[in-house]
Amino acid sequence: MASVTPPRGMRDFLPADKARRERVLAVIRERYRAHGFDEIETPVMEEYARLHAGIGGDNEKLAYNVLKRGLDAEAIRAAAEDPSALTDLGLRYDLTVPLARFYATNRGQLPSVFRSIQIAPVWRAERPQKGRYRQFVQCDIDIIGDASGRAEAELAVATLDTLDALGLTGGSIRINDRRILDAMLEGFGFAPDERPGVLITIDKLDKVGPSGVIAELTGRGADPAAVRALGAFLERPQTREHIPFGSAHIRRALPDGIPDRPVEDLAAIGDAVAASRAERDVPLVFDPFLVRGMGYYTGTIMELAHPSVDYSLGGGGRYDGMIGRFLGQDVPAVGFSIGFERIVDLVGEQTASAAPAVVLVHDRDADLGALLTLKSRLVAEGSRVRLEQRTKNLKALLERAANDGYTAFGLVGADASDLEVKPLG
Template identity: 80%
Template sequence: MRDFLPADKARRERVLTIIRDRYRAHGFDEIETPVLEEYARLHAGIGGDNEKLAYNVLRRGLDADAVRAGADDPAALADLGLRYDLTVPLARFYASNRGHLPTVFRSIQIAPVWRAERPQKGRYRQFVQCDIDIIGDSSPRAEAELAVATLDTLDALGLDGGSIRINDRRVLDWMLDSFGFGPDERPGVLITIDKLDKLGPDGVIAELRERAATASAVEAFAAFLLRPQTREYLPFGAEQIRRALPDNAPDEIVDHLVGIGAAVAAARGESDIPLVFDPFLVRGMGYYTGTIFELAHPSVEYSLGGGGRYDGMIGRFLGQDVPAVGFSIGFERIVDLVSGDADTDAPAVVLVHDRDVPVAELLAHKATLVAGGSRVRLEQRTKNLKALLERAASDGYTAFATVSSGAAPESLEIKPLG
């Protein structure tokens, strides 16, 4: 968990403002949910490994005997927990407020979440997620809207050239079934396949053998993974998708993915669809039921966000299935890539005053500039004026003026900093 100095905080807020504005421009509405959720909801088996990283809150009024009795049962000791993502709270929110929401609900959630991560570089225990979700639409339009809004937001942040890796969990299930992996071993097999980028084909096959997965299935998968392939470029579409899969891939799933691509291309006005089909994209969350995606940018090797369809989650709270799909931008990763230039449209002025200037005069000068649209800071003159102004510039101020006792507001000479 981190503190942020004023310049860092201002930079983060500028990026958040752009993200929020672009999301709203695409018809999404912002909501807010509590930072705490019920323990049972956070540990319902739908959050994958994140459930193990949840911060739990002890029940009130526990005495020493109760703590000892529940030492081996966290559910007996905790009834609440800090949210580890924004999707589980959204599902609960929708189930609780459905009567006040449109049939197809497009939500924005921009808020901190907490995970008990190991303290290593690039991992934080408190971080901001920027989510957009569409609930109530099972058609490819929902995924396409999310993809277009996300790519548009990336462009607005000055990170044009982004693309989205896309797959479908149903494709993965079908592939594993066609290779001969049993239903019980699929979760473990997917964990290994998810390491393909790190281990390479040979490493993945070796690990599957170490897992003692069905031998014939491992060999069938190995033959597919190591098959001879041409390096020709194929644009996103049915041919590319089928070429990347075993024979006889289900038409329904292929058509769904092709429909997403066609809609994204139409919205972006691009002949080259910014989608890349990846049959081995897994995504770790256990609640995904269909389309899954990750946001990529040529400037970095890691993903900048991701998401997918989770049609089964809301039904756990509502008692009936409701289609839902979401996309989350990795704010902490993106904010480091965005230019830190301050917004120069609104002047930011430092008024450097002598010790003897009356407070009433200072506040009158400040009020005049603020009324004119400027951001204003009062600073008493120091011996090292240069250091004072350099610090103001690092805090985002763009101009300064010196104030003497009795000076009229119109007499102030505002000079640029830097």
Template identity: 75%
Template sequence: MRDFLPADKARRERVLAVIRERYRAHGFDEIETPVMEEYSRLHAGLGGDNEKLSFSILKRGMDAEGIRAAADDPAALADLGLRYDLTVPLARFYATNRAQLPTVFRAIQMAPVWRAERPQKGRYRQFMQCDIDIIGDASARAEAELMVASLDVLDTLGLEGGSIRVNDRRVLDAMLDAFGFAPDERPGVLITVDKLDKIGPSGVVAELRDREASGPAVDALDAYLDRPAATPSFDDAGIRAALPDGIPDEVIAHLVSLGETVAAARGADAPLVFDPFLVRGMGYYTGTIFELAHPSVDYSLGGGGRYDGMIGRFLGQQVPAVGFSIGFERIVDLLPDDGADGERSVVLVHDRDVPLDRLVALKSRLVADGARVRLEQRVKNMKALLERSAADGYTAFASVGTETTADSLELKPLS
């Protein structure tokens, strides 16, 4: 968890403003949910490994004896927890407020979440998530809207050249079935397959043999991974060529429709890449899954997928849903520190004897003209004062004496 100095905070807010503006331009509406959710909801088996990282909140009023008696049962110790993502809260929000929402609801959520994990580069215990979700649309149009909007965000931030890796959990299930893995061993197999980018095909096969997965199935997967490598085109022929026989036609048709829809919005060279071994570990995904990539880094800048089964857990009836989460912290780290992006911001450096009413009047005049203004009394070390002002995002300064007026004020650049 981190503190942010003024310049850092301003930079983050500028990026958030771009994300918010572009998502709103694509027809999404912003909502807000509480930072806490019920413990039982956060630990309902929907959050994958993130459930283990949830910060729990001790029940109010428990004495020492009660805490000792419940020490072996986390659910007896806590009834609330800090949210570890924004998807579980959204599902609860929709189930609670459905009558007041449109049939197809497009939501924006931009808020902090918390996970009790070991911090590392690009990952924190408290971090900002920027999510868009579409609830109530089972077609490929929903996924396409999320992808087009998120690529638009990258472009607007100056990170052109992004691409999206796409797969479908139903493709993974059908592939594992075709290779011969038993249903009860598939979750463990997927955990290993998800390491393909890190340990390579031979590492995946070796780990599966160490796990004593079905021998013939591992042999079939090994042979599949050993086939000549090719980047499949995102069309019916390309997707089928990248997959073993037996993948349901309706799943391939959904992916093809998605590719055609994104291509219509982004042009013939739509930046979608079919990756049959993209897994994504969240337990609630039921269909299409995707990750946002950029050539400047070897890690994803966001991702998401379809989670048609989650809202039904709270509502009692199935509702289609799909979401995309921008990796805000990683994107902020990638962007250059470009100051205030053209904002007019002025430091008025005044002498000690300038009347207070004159100072405030000058400041108010500049503020009324649209500037951001700070008052600073002149000091001996003016270089340090001006350097600090520039670091805080100010772009100009002016000296104010007892005779200075609004018309005689001379602005000078700080850089």
């Protein structure tokens, strides 16, 4: 007998779970739209060559590829060592690569500065584990066509506002810039060709600590003098006096010799975000070793944090070079993605629908026309209504309705004339 469980790393959602997910998505959509973003939709599949163009980082290795139609056994054997000869399409592993292709295709119909929303599932051939799935939803906002820090500030403000609207107040955004990282590695003495590998190791700093980073770089044969310089910086004494987010704050966390431009750009983003959050602390935290693994980032990089958990709830950054790969001319772009699967588990019933939800428990012989009249009247008044035939165990029926999100019930007799609605629970 065939298995009835979903594929590993993929899930079914019962009605109550699905309803909660949709309530959270509705809040996210409403907040994004309130900040001037417009929703688009792209196909779940893209061309194999586009998904494997060297811009998706390690995610390219996790792409689900679609076998070409019409291949016979001989053709499959002949192409066994060349995946590109076997496949011509693949499921999207993120929403950024499809967005770049979308913009290149439709730019003539879009404004010069385009603010997009994409909320959709993506697929990665991950090793399934707690909190890591093979199919999951991403909630992206992107700004294409604006090279200034205004775009990053808009994304940060919209993201933090959305988190607040979900009842997760107190969020913050860790921020860095790839230009700063590159300047730091150059200053430590790492050659350009070894810097991508060094960044991969530095990205593990939170998990393995300074000693683990140094040990891994040494084991990989990185330049010994550069490794020593990095190690000395990681182990440096640090003071804890408070300096408001800004140029001085950022400089205090960096070695000497970092160019002014990226530092001033980050400080300006902080000023803009602070202005929108009246009488609150600036919710930006500079992290000189925030890396984020995507190879397409060219400038600012960001991660969303919340004090209730020790992992990020989303992230993004500037990817000015990606659209040019499809268009033949560079177009500035920056985006931020909320980690929906992580956030939905943190959100309580703050997002519950305010509309009443009523279950009408009717006798077996209740008049159908009268029943539907009652239901239609309640629906017209703004209620969600379910019809349930009365069972011997009324308590169990009402408990199930409550678990499905219903807040009230009414008992309907044979003539379905009178109705008294009472709260559940």
